[in-house]
Amino acid sequence: MNINYKLKLLLPYLYIFLFAYGVNAVLFVYLPKNPIQNKIESKNRINYSTYNTFFNKAPLLKEEESIKKEYFTVDKIRVKAIYAQKNNEGLAILEDKNTKKSSIITVGQDFKTYTLKKLFNTYIVLEKDEKEYKVVLIKLSSNVEYSINKEKKEELKVSQTGITISRVYLNTYMNNLSKIWNNISLKEIKIKNKTKGFQIINITQNSVFDKLGLKKGDVIKRVNKKNIDSSAYAFELYKNINEMEHFSVEVLRNNKMVELNYEIN
Incomplete structure (x- = not known):
């Protein structure tokens, strides 16, 4: 009685054990033998490509430098x-x-x-x-100078209001700077390192400058009502004279200011 009673008590536990063992056996057969590894991907991952910056860029820089050197x-x-x-x-x-x-x-x-x-x-x-x-320095060709001289009409016309000068005649000087220096010599007047004008040291008779009424000893002080305060300004006038139709020159002559007016046609 005692033995049978104990067996009856153990049977439910035995059945549970056998069932669990059977389930475990089935899982052992069908499930993979290697453990599953979880992939953890960082949210801060940076995608990048590998470039050889030294060898890729160096030749381009050399090529750009070469182009710049040969540009001008x-x-x-x-x-x-x-x-x-x-x-x-x-x-x-x-x-x-x-x-x-x-x-x-x-x-x-x-x-x-x-x-x-x-x-x-x-x-x-x-x-x-x-x-x-x-x-x-560039020089005006003899053919061009000849054609200019051939076409020129009246060089200068003096009136009470001023002097009218032919642009063609004026250009024979403006286009040939050596012709200017051969007919007029200027000295820059400076006081405390500031330009105060240009003094005429020498002037050739019957040259365009002589005909314009300029004289030896004159100090050119102003052009077009503006002080000549630098060599750069004087050259700026020379460069732009082809765009002028009228201009005035003020000179200091015998301690008096004299104004000369010109018209270019």
Whole structure:
């Protein structure tokens, strides 16, 4: 009685054990043997591509530098005018042949990638990368000068209101700067390093300057009611004279101011 009673009590537990064992056996057969590994992907992950920056970019930089160096060469510079003084002082009008734009520069200043180092009567010296380049002043060809002289009519006409000058005649001087320096000599007057005008040291008889009423000893003080306070301004007038139809010049003559009026036609 006691044995049977104990067996009856143990049977439910035995059945549960056998059922659990059977389920475990089935799972052991069908489930994968390797453990499942969870993939944890960082939210801060950065997508990137690998580039060889040194070898990819270095040749491009060299190519760009080469293009810049070859972009503007000295043969593209035209010297339109030179005003050379003692001690390597003065001015030059340089033109970019590509754009036809000109600039007035002094010794030490840059034009494009070149530095003006020296000034002479007929040429200038430019420097770039410790190399010097000689650039000669342009000259008006004899054919052009001949055609201008052939076409000119009355050179000057003097009236009570002023002097009328033929533009064609004036251009024979403006287009040939050496012709200007051969007929008039100027000295820059400075007081405390400030330009106060230009004194006429010498003037050729029957030249355009003589016919314009200028005299030796005159100090040119003002042009078009503006003080000539620098060589750059004087050259600016020279460069733009083709655009003028009227202009006035005030000179100091024998301690008196004299005004000369001109018309260009």
